[in-house]
Amino acid sequence: MSTIATKLKQAVLAFFVERQLYIRARGSVGYVPLSSRSQIALAVFFLAFAGWFSYATINVIFKDEIAARKDREFREMQLAYENELRRLQLAYDDLNSQIVLTRDWFSETTNSLEKKHNELSRVLEQNASISNELRQMQMAFSGVAKRNNKKGNVDIIGRAENTANVTLESRTESGDAPAPKVALANEIKSSIRRLDADELAMPYLPENIHRRIANLDTRQRDLLDALEESLDHKIDEFEAVIDQTDVLTTEEFMARVLPESELSVGGPYIPLQGQPGLNSSLHQQLYRISTNLDRLSGLSKSLTKIPLALPIHDYSITSDFGVRLDPFKKRAAFHSGVDFGATTGTPVHSTLGGTVTQAGYKGPYGLVIEIDHGNGFKTRYGHLARSRVRTGQRVEFQQHIGDAGNSGRSTGPHLHYEIWFDGKVRNPAAFLDAGKQIFNIAETYSATPKQ
Template structure:
């Protein structure tokens, strides 16, 4: 055999490796090159490694798949839990918004209903206030006008903000500059605050209406009582002929149609005004006014020295010194029963005021009324003169009760006492 030189890697081999295979009588042999042995070993190791890896994969594959599936399931469950939490939070926010919206709509509807009710109440109250302003004394009427002027309207620069309450119903309501609508939370809070402000304003207006009606009722009752108490010494009582406002209508029992506190107060105010109007009408039918305002009294009622004959005589009236041609005024409402020249009275006017009361105006230079004519308090009856049994221009004035002369001074004193109430 030849000597084979080996590569520098494996060193020098003098003889090649020989593999001998014997099978019966047959013998085979072949030489193995170093590179062939290296290749074969490498392939064997590779095959062994591949086999081990494949075997390991087959052994651990189920565990890997199970772990991966479990991990994916945990991730999916976490996502689902997060989505469920977000949905719950969204539902909660949506429900809250719907609830806030319903509450807001309900509040607005309630305010609109209250505004409507207050507007209806004002329509009922307006004519009563007009009556009160013309019936009550000037001071109370002035207070009423000042109270009505204080009403105002709720205003807002935000077109999307609730406003527009009727100026008759609402009072002054302080509002701030509305926030931009892009900030929903602040806008909601702002609208809620405005609604609360309007609610408080409506409640204040309603309370003020009630208190005002109560105050007017008290004032009317007090004024009426003051007039009636002042008229008591005259012996005059209210009769069915007094001027009263008409009343009537279908019968509706309170149990079937409950009366609101406002209607109760309004009815009480109406009764008070009717009482006051009746008292004033009664006072205007009693001769308590001055027939010659600003003129001095020259002779009083009762015994005096007669100016013509100088003897003591009974003077049935009182004399007012006045210039010729001055106006003579009716001292109360009534009907003229005489307007003619009457003996010592000269040109005389007699007025029947009812309740047994009558007045006489004598010595006039001119008569401007006629018998049967209805006159009112303050109407001009004629002009001052000196006709009849007279020494000069003056007005002879008498007050008679049931045909008998009474001192006019007591009636004039009553007139001065209740003048402010009339």
């Protein structure tokens, strides 16, 4: 490197050797010495001046074109800048729209979940009320169940209610531990609060929010499906009990025994189409469940108006309803009731609450008690040894009204039991068989008399 610099320096000095500039004036000659440095300085000056002069000349000659080119470049830069601003503004507007849509979606979703939760809570409260009615009905019949309690026998009301409670259990996402329906309702409410308080404020959708909402909706559907299935099953059982008595159809009997306030409906016909939220499958299912709960309540109240219980609890069937061989004349004759063989003094119970219309002797019946239960039902208890009620007295379900005996036209101590409906005698076997489904009587009723 130093060699090249040295050679370059030598070349420059060789070109700009020291010179003398001679000047002649007024007959005399003089000179001005020009050193190498002076020559180099003058050369640099003249080159710079030539460059500036050339640049100035070009600018003067081509100034319009140069100005126009610079103006074009400026406008292009300005246009590019404005385009970038517009692009950024559009991106901002799009992002802001996404934020607004996300917030609206969260708001709509949480409102929908809260509405579902409120409707579910209403249905569950209605179901709890009906379950309480069934529980009270069961408690009223508990005396029958206790007196006839043997291994393997559970009354149908308790079984149906337990089935409902088990069926209405839901499982966690892992499927390991059951969560009761109340816990699920609380979880729904808690999830709504979390969505509203935490995630609704976020300007984006969390990755798992759709899955969480879908899982919540699925569990709500499972809860409603289980409840609807349980209600359908219980309604079928209760309707079968009423139909088995063969007195009236279920609808006719309910219309007779239930107050008009529980059956009266009305209003204009308005199709569901076009009604916001009313045509959804969820709303229709909730409507079906609510209707079934009302029907189940009506059925349970109707069953309490039918004499389904046994009048005596330590017995053997000695004679059935219908045609039989008369024990005295030994000829075929009609038997208007069922005979329960029992020892003298065995307690006899009212099979339904009502008013005693007769408590005294009545021809071949001997000492008899007749009770009017209302709604067309009457029961008769004959051949008693003792009456523990009087005419006009109000008696309750399963009240001890008398003792079995051998009075009247009788071959031995027993209870003669009759059921009348709308002035016609009915086969008690149909009522007792239907009653077994409600009370699950341990002693299996047999239509064939024991020998």
